[in-house]
Amino acid sequence: MRRRSGLVKSERLLTSLGPVGKPETQICPAPKDTKMTETTFTPRVFSGIQPSGGLHLGNYLGAIKRFVTMQDEVAESVYCMVDLHAITVWQDPKALQHSTRELAAGFIASGISPEKSILINQSQVPEHAQLGWIFNCVARMGWMQRMTQFKDKAGKNSQAASLGLFAYPALMAADILVYHATHVPVGEDQKQHLELTRDIAAKFNHDYGVDFFPMTEPVIEGAATRVMSLRDGTKKMSKSDPSDASRINMTDDADSIAKKIRKAKSDADALPSEAKGLEDRPDARNLINIYAALADMTVDQVLADVGGKQFGEFKPMLSDLAVAKLSPISTEMARLMSDPAEIDRVLAKGALQAREITAPILQKTYDIVGMVRPAI
């Protein structure tokens, strides 16, 4: 088989999103003689969110808000409810159906247009799981054992965790690479998985002597790539936190949002006028980051306005801003959820569009790997 070498060239078509290059940290570098690919890949965005429980402000600011802008910057974008990922931990079947539709409603209500983007539910596009199996055979045990998300989620009793939870990052790599996606917008917590995605692509290309899968570029940008808990500014805001007061849910009403922000952990000092003054003040930094991300401002711009104020004055400002930005989304989500059949139609259409991309890529992968396929 012919081997080619060179660099992924998708960056030339997508300069506004930054260069496609090596990630800062390689979890397990690709084999030494692997060169990056010479193929020019069409810029394509892919990202996904688990429908396990509701959407929260971290998902919105760290991911969805960026999805919305990227659908106008890039010709093709695919956004996915990753239900197969969700069942790596127990999900009540009825609740999973509800959360999947609610997540779809959250995407649409936040501004993702099914006319501009392809919106799908992962299990309706079987090529994700099919390529996931191939990648289970490419990824190494040692790579997976280093995944911090597995360690966090499995906890002390990792022997009782599902095999799916362990293999999760190989399926995530398949989600991305079955579209030959070049750019993946995510929050900071997904960085390690995206580095693994590049390692899987590099190893596949190397082992089979092809330039088939692109070196996908993570897009981790903005003031809120890591939104922290409202109760503890050193812990990530998460749907698994037992305290509902630790997060703002996208379905919270104005009163709950205001109450959670009023009670959010802060400190007794006045706000600084420059970002440097937020060092060692994780709770203050978190609230300022949230304000900046909601207002589409930089942290320095926010501090230029609010420096010198006490939290007693700043929190109502944050609360008004959060309610103004989030209430229209939760209202629209509720409206969309009143017609679940329409959501199902959007997802069915998305799956058909998606499979036009994924079926040929999977078939080519099977050819490369040496699967005998029926003659037509």
Ligand code: TYM
């Ligand atoms: P998930 O469902 O945990 O989170 C969805 C997205 O929200 C971001 N996020 C946050 N961003 C900032 N601050 C926070 N506190 C915060 N919490 C969550 C996540 O970084 C993510 O972008 N493995 C993924 C889902 C996935 C996926 C994919 C993502 C499956 N396949 C392919 C991208 C591409 C996950 O569990 O995300």
